[in-house]
Amino acid sequence: MEKDIQELTNYCLNCASKPCSQKGCPLDNDIPTFIKYTKEGEFEQAYQTLIQTTVLGSVCGRICPHQKQCQGSCVRGFKNEPVSIGEIEAFIFDKAFEEKYDRSIKKENVLANKKVAIVGGGPSGLTCSAFLARKGAKVTIYEKYDVLGGILSHGIPDFRLDKKILNKTITSILNLGIEVKYGKELGRNLQLADLQKQYDAVFLAFGANISRKMEIEGEELEGVFGGNALLELQNHPDYENKIVAVSGGGNVAMDCARTIKRLGAKKVMVIYRRSKEEMPAEEKEIMEAKEDGVEFLFQNNIVKILGNKKVEHIECVKTKLIEKEGAKRKIPIDIDGSNYILDVDYVVMAVGANVETDILNTQHLPSTERKYLEVGQNYRVGDTNIFAGGDLIGTTSTVAWAARDGREAARAIEEYIN
Numbered sequence: 001m002e003k004d005i006q007e008l009t010n011y012c013l014n015c016a017s018k019p020c021s022q023k024g025c026p027l028d029n030d031i032p033t034f035i036k037y038t039k040e041g042e043f044e045q046a047y048q049t050l051i052q053t054t055v056l057g058s059v060c061g062r063i064c065p066h067q068k069q070c071q072g073s074c075v076r077g078f079k080n081e082p083v084s085i086g087e088i089e090a091f092i093f094d095k096a097f098e099e100k101y102d103r104s105i106k107k108e109n110v111l112a113n114k115k116v117a118i119v120g121g122g123p124s125g126l127t128c129s130a131f132l133a134r135k136g137a138k139v140t141i142y143e144k145y146d147v148l149g150g151i152l153s154h155g156i157p158d159f160r161l162d163k164k165i166l167n168k169t170i171t172s173i174l175n176l177g178i179e180v181k182y183g184k185e186l187g188r189n190l191q192l193a194d195l196q197k198q199y200d201a202v203f204l205a206f207g208a209n210i211s212r213k214m215e216i217e218g219e220e221l222e223g224v225f226g227g228n229a230l231l232e233l234q235n236h237p238d239y240e241n242k243i244v245a246v247s248g249g250g251n252v253a254m255d256c257a258r259t260i261k262r263l264g265a266k267k268v269m270v271i272y273r274r275s276k277e278e279m280p281a282e283e284k285e286i287m288e289a290k291e292d293g294v295e296f297l298f299q300n301n302i303v304k305i306l307g308n309k310k311v312e313h314i315e316c317v318k319t320k321l322i323e324k325e326g327a328k329r330k331i332p333i334d335i336d337g338s339n340y341i342l343d344v345d346y347v348v349m350a351v352g353a354n355v356e357t358d359i360l361n362t363q364h365l366p367s368t369e370r371k372y373l374e375v376g377q378n379y380r381v382g383d384t385n386i387f388a389g390g391d392l393i394g395t396t397s398t399v400a401w402a403a404r405d406g407r408e409a410a411r412a413i414e415e416y417i418n
């Protein structure tokens with residue numbers, strides 16, 4: 001294994017301009033330096049380099065969309081394959097677990113006697129907690145479930161992320177001296193105003209995991225599910241001999257389709273209104289879904305769900321893609337007269353997710369036009385002692401971006417409470 005990894009590191013050019021770090025990696029991990037140490041067999045040094053900027057290396061190394069992040073900017077990738085940055089990062093963090101490297105980073109104690117509450121124990125909340133605890137703050141995470149990890153634990157299926165690896169990561173973070181209060185849900189048995197009084201600062205990171213609706217006829221029929229809820233609550237129906245249509249083209253669509261196929265559905269179709277090239281899911285994920293037997297209908301769109309009480313058919317339409325000034329991606333337009341009907345038993349909507357707006361309203365939190373929590377500069381909510389980050393504020397929805405918010409908000413909180 002070590003030999004294979006060192007071979008991967010030999011391929012890195014150790015570019016002085018570090019595009020992989022500076023343009024590609026949301027966490028600004030010092031990639032050339034940790035790869036150089038790995039190449040030299042200095043694994044602990046490689047690890048110490050990485051933990052300056054991340055506490056989630058074993059997770060990010062495995063599930064970041066590398067092609068869209070670090071590896072997408074790798075100079076090697078312009079002509080050939082990029083360096084396998086994710087694989088090397090995961091190796092180093094796994095090695096740190098095995099060898100029990102010192103994970104603490106010297107505590108600076110600049111925040112001794114300061115108390116911070118974190119609401120939500122996903123990638124953003126965990127990262128913020130770790131960076132504050134390293135500064136000596138007394139950190140308490142309030143989490144609505146009895147497990148931490150957020151979507152990493154109750155969204156991403158086990159076949160993509162081994163929960164043993166996740167649990168080791170979480171334990172190593174909690175060992176920094178972080179307290180957790182499980183079963184505490186903001187808006188239900190936890191009120192923001194109370195936290196504001198008890199703590200010097202509060203960091204909100206409760207995500208955005210309410211499935212968006214497609215706003216089409218038939219969405220209320222029995223057998224229509226929200227993709228996020230399906231993965232979060234695992235309330236799957238019996239799929240034996242059933243045909244399932246999954247609408248969407250991102251992580252949630254891929255994870256739903258693959259999970260449902262593995263749970264025994266006869267046929268699973270991912271229906272996506274743009275082409276494969278525009279799909280937010282990575283090429284690797286599409287390939288793996290195909291290997292699982294998932295079928296893809298690109299440039300098709302569900303326009304109606306039909307049935308008597310429960311789903312029986314869907315009406316689809318073919319689309320064409322047009323360029324539009326100012327638009328980042330091509331726009332799908334329905335082709336007149338191309339409508340057709342498919343027999344299906346279930347429909348899964350995986351077309352994006354929203355913040356739970358009730359919480360924003362009841363806790364008197366401001367929202368943006370797109371209904372995310374509104375923060376100002378430095379992740380701060382107005383002139384309060386509340387800070388927020390991750391999916392909740394509408395950051396690019398990946399683990400590394402959510403973690404970046406957590407780390408940067410920790411810096412802002414330190415500045416604020418000192």
Ligand SMILES: Cc1cc2nc3c(=O)[nH]c(=O)nc-3n(C[C@H](O)[C@H](O)[C@H](O)COP(=O)(O)OP(=O)(O)OC[C@H]3O[C@@H](n4cnc5c(N)ncnc54)[C@H](O)[C@@H]3O)c2cc1C
Pocket residue numbers: 063064065119120121122123124125142143144145148149150151152155156184185186187205206207208209228231251252255359389390391392396397398399400402
């Ligand atoms: C199915 C799926 C697959 C994905 N796959 C990938 C991938 O492969 N790679 C990638 O980089 N990104 C992926 N993402 C995106 C990534 O998981 C998210 O961007 C990231 O988890 C956001 O982190 P967060 O901490 O902001 O929120 P979350 O991970 O959602 O964590 C929020 C936490 O807050 C808790 N919580 C919620 N409400 C309350 C409340 N009222 N009170 C207290 N606690 C509360 C939740 O239980 C949870 O622990 C995927 C997302 C989904 C849904």
Ligand code: SF4
Pocket residue numbers: 011012013014015018019020021031032035073074075076083085
């Ligand atoms: S861009 Fe690629 S080759 Fe250059 S330092 Fe980064 S990982 Fe190595």
